[in-house]
Amino acid sequence: MKFNEYFKNIDENYLFAEVAKRAGDYSAANPDKKVLKLGIGDVTLPLAPAVIRALHDAVDEMARKETFKGYGPYEGYDFLRESIRAYYKDMGVDIDLGEIFVSDGAKSDLGNILDIFAKDNTVLVPDPVYPVYVDTNVMAGRKVIYAGANEFNGFLPIPDYSVKADVIYICSPNNPTGAAYSKEQLKEWVAYAKKVGAVILYDAAYECFIRGDGAARSIYSVEGAKECAIEFCSFSKMAGFTGTRCGYTVIPFALEKDGLSANKLWFRRQATKFNGVPYIVQRGAAAVFTEEGRKQIAENLDYYRCNAAIIAGCMDKLGIWYTGGKNSPYIWLKCPYGMGSWEFFDYLLNSAQVVGTPGAGFGKNGEGFFRLTAFGSREVTEEAVGRIEKMLNG
Numbered sequence: 001m002k003f004n005e006y007f008k009n010i011d012e013n014y015l016f017a018e019v020a021k022r023a024g025d026y027s028a029a030n031p032d033k034k035v036l037k038l039g040i041g042d043v044t045l046p047l048a049p050a051v052i053r054a055l056h057d058a059v060d061e062m063a064r065k066e067t068f069k070g071y072g073p074y075e076g077y078d079f080l081r082e083s084i085r086a087y088y089k090d091m092g093v094d095i096d097l098g099e100i101f102v103s104d105g106a107k108s109d110l111g112n113i114l115d116i117f118a119k120d121n122t123v124l125v126p127d128p129v130y131p132v133y134v135d136t137n138v139m140a141g142r143k144v145i146y147a148g149a150n151e152f153n154g155f156l157p158i159p160d161y162s163v164k165a166d167v168i169y170i171c172s173p174n175n176p177t178g179a180a181y182s183k184e185q186l187k188e189w190v191a192y193a194k195k196v197g198a199v200i201l202y203d204a205a206y207e208c209f210i211r212g213d214g215a216a217r218s219i220y221s222v223e224g225a226k227e228c229a230i231e232f233c234s235f236s237k238m239a240g241f242t243g244t245r246c247g248y249t250v251i252p253f254a255l256e257k258d259g260l261s262a263n264k265l266w267f268r269r270q271a272t273k274f275n276g277v278p279y280i281v282q283r284g285a286a287a288v289f290t291e292e293g294r295k296q297i298a299e300n301l302d303y304y305r306c307n308a309a310i311i312a313g314c315m316d317k318l319g320i321w322y323t324g325g326k327n328s329p330y331i332w333l334k335c336p337y338g339m340g341s342w343e344f345f346d347y348l349l350n351s352a353q354v355v356g357t358p359g360a361g362f363g364k365n366g367e368g369f370f371r372l373t374a375f376g377s378r379e380v381t382e383e384a385v386g387r388i389e390k391m392l393n394g
């Protein structure tokens with residue numbers, strides 16, 4: 001027996017563990033100080049009442065012989081897929097029911113989708129970015145190259161035709177930078193992908209935060225994208241499903257190569273390795289799209305958006321360069337005084353007792369940057385911002 005040696009090539013994932021350790025050590029040494037956390041990427045508001053009611057009703061259905069459900073369809077129940085299709089229709093995007101696959105969250109599908117691609121594909125990943133894209137490919141022994149995101153391109157890299165990639169990851173609005181591509185910018189990526197024969201894996205986990213500004217909510221708003229892109233989305237940030245687990249992936253019928261259909265390969269893959277998302281959870285997810293659900297979810301999103309605006313307002317006041325905060329729950333700021341990411345982390349913790357996430361943990365280009373999130377409570381956000389202002393003004 002041999003283990004998968006490629007695991008040796010994955011960087012030690014120490015970012016959040018190290019953040020927790022430093023914050024814990026500080027609290028232990030300073031028990032009288034209240035530490036405020038703006039580091040986590042997890043939601044804090046509970047599920048919407050409409051979702052809770054749907055979950056309860058579904059539990060009751062499972063209790064009765066006549067309505068009990070066993071294994072469901074691999075690709076998800078039609079009632080949820082129809083709602084997802086209608087959601088896209090409202091965005092002006094037409095997708096077929098057969099192109100929608102319900103998942104237990106975007107993370108699983110982002111990793112599992114690699115089953116349908118050959119091992120010798122070269123993978124292009126933005127730097128900095130959500131670490132899952134890199135780690136899943138390194139585990140599988142694939143070559144990973146990087147598209148440099150930085151202050152000069154607003155953390156939105158554009159295609160470089162001198163680079164040959166087969167699989168391209170785009171995350172928009174981005175985690176950790178909060179930067180979101182416009183439709184015009186996505187057109188450039190679609191044109192590049194088609195030219196070089198690549199597929200785009202488009203992570204739209206934060207699309208629900210987009211509010212105008214020309215930012216695109218789906219890559220399929222770009223003509224021709226169905227021939228070269230797969231889109232991943234999630235109820236996690238949209239409706240607080242981080243612990244409930246539900247998402248969906250759109251794999252267009254038009255995505256074909258060498259006589260193989262991505263949609264058919266994925267269906268085959270799911271039928272082999274996945275037995276679907278719980279009926280109860282899918283009923284809860286479908287409630288997100290009801291009139292009542294939409295209204296309640298919009299209120300929750302507005303709560304986080306308001307937190308983001310409070311943090312962004314603080315950066316504006318202090319004259320600190322940042323991206324995000326508008327179409328995203330993340331504010332990605334340039335560390336003041338030319339500090340490194342961890343240096344600023346320690347400074348902020350020691351001087352203001354505020355915890356954020358060092359940008360260096362998301363890739364080489366993240367060094368010198370720092371992520372704050374809008375997922376905390378209003379009280380914590382306001383207090384943290386007040387302390388940051390005081391620290392940097394004083």
Ligand code: PLP
Nearest residue numbers: 105106107130175205234236247
């Ligand atoms: N994609 C991005 C960019 C994320 O930041 C996250 C979670 O933080 C996910 C995907 C995972 O989403 P899910 O909870 O649906 O697995």
